[in-house]
Amino acid sequence: MDIKKLLKDNLNPAQYEAVTTIDGPILVVAGAGTGKTRVIEYRVLYLVSKGISPQSILLLTFTRRAAREMLSRAARHNKLCEYIYGGTFHSFGFSIISEFATALGYKRPISFLDEADSEEIIYRLAIKLGYTEKKKRFPTKTTLKSVISASFNRGESIENVLLKDYPHFLHLAKNIEHLKEEYVKYKINHNLLDYDDLLIYLRLLLLKEPIRKRLSERFRYIMVDEFQDTNKIQAEIVYLLGKEHKNVMAVGDDAQSIYGFRGARYENMFEFLDIFPKAKIIKLEENYRSTQPILNLANAVIERAKKKYTKVLVAKREEKEKPKLFIFKDPQNEAEWVAEKIIELRNEGIPLHHIGVLFRSLYLGRPLEIALSKRLIPYKVYGGIRFIETAHIKDLISHIKIIANPLDELAWQRVLMLIEGIGPKTADKIINEIIKNGNFKEVLFSFSKNPRYGIGIKKLFEALKEASIERLSVAEIVSILSDYYMPILERKYDDYQRRASDIESLKQIAMGYKSIETFLVELIAIEPAEKSIDDIITLYEDEQPVILSTIHSAKGLEWDIVFIIGLADGHFPVSHNVMSEEELEEERRLFYVAITRAKTKLYLSVPHRGYRGGITIFNRLCRFLDDGEILKLLDVSEKDYLFEDYELAYDKEELLRKILEEL
DNA sequence: GCTTTACTAGTTTTT
């Protein structure tokens, strides 16, 4: 098949140029819906078709799902594309660090700390240092972790981070600075890595010339998607890798930068041109996704930003229907209406998975979840806590961690506290014994005589003994431990059946691993989510679900019909973020991202009444919409969607009879 | 008196 013809048939001139320029740096400024995914997909294909080895191509994306999608689409034309390394900076960091662990002085296997683990360790160190004893308020463990993390990701001192994000803790700068040092020391001494380390250590490796040379020679063609949401370390990693060959393509859109809170800097887009002065700039402005009325709204919203963005999107699609704005009585009304509308659309023949409902924060989607469940409409929520961070999965993983490392204090803590009659004090006591003795079996056995919790300890003892028999497969270990955990799960959670199916998923994933250490590290560090977990948890086999998503998680996605709900000022933009101009601007870009997800129809809605802290408040429309000129771009209507006017379905006597009959 | 358990309020976005 003639590759040039394939490209010509599928790409516009700007896209074609981006795809076929393979030597030297390029910056592709790609507005929403302008086909940047297509550019990456075909560029991958073009490189491979020119005989470039797939192993020398590196594709860095924002989520692993994005990489997988692009590569599998390219692979439809040429199988070789499957062998390209594609993933997030974090997963790339993970694989390089694993390869060079010894160069960093780390022993393999390395243990990996998830977010909660790192918070816990930091807080324990703070206690040890006596920082929490003072009468004055000390930050929570979440705050401590986020300050330390921000300091790494933004390359700023603790003092600067505090000044900007937590000025009321500024007086603690010295303490937290010290804590940061202690935390790093702790991780190095205990052979531990956290998420930030995946970037930090990758950069450190690249700062050693021989290693950098080797990696730079290996990855001769580098592509980075969503460049506007990379942070300082990530940009530096790209520059270091591309230093010699300069074959780097960065794709991004400064108007879609929405991860500032995580250290992302859209300035990286401009800095790219300083680092690579000869970079070719290609702008994609023809929008293939949305209709013109939808783009008119998107353009008007972003035009009112303080900072000027250069692109104006022009639609290729000509439909005339304006986006609609509905004002509802309260969030329940809003949810009921959206649910009914979704049914209506489904009856018109639109598949559910072509519909997306977006919101600023997860709680805004809750009423809709209820409304959809009531109507038995399958849905899936994007965003929120990850699979491995749900309580029941963390519980089971902690048991597995003990098998991998019998001296893992954090894991023991969690495991012991699950036993009835054991709280933090008793758990500490037992853990101290285990650390001192070194043989957990002996210790557990001695505690199994306690009248309060002895029986529970005995069961745990049996399960751990069985699971630590040599030569068991990972799947067998997981299975033994989950058999032990199941009764605990049932006792602890009302919705244990749903959670039990997650446990089954974990067993499935375990089957793919040969060593328990790799299983644990990969599960936590690079969560094989997109592949296995997402595919395994298919609750509704007959019908693809409608997607409910935070706007952040909707990045890069599109739907035929999009609802954006909860457009009340204070909820969106979030009230914390209206004080500083910088944060408010990011909220505006977030709204822009939400609007540009829609292909054909866009429904905006706001509940008039809301509740906060027990009192009813009346909402104002989201400030990005509350503007005469913008409202002109919308069809506005008020809906009082009530169910009170249903005919009386049961009278009191009948109701009583029915209920008793059911018993 | 020490520990565990039960309850309640408030909740931004995430690799």
Add this chain to the structure above:
DNA sequence: CTAGTAAAGC
């Protein structure tokens, strides 16, 4: 879901 607090249990 978790931090903080009140109540219950040994």
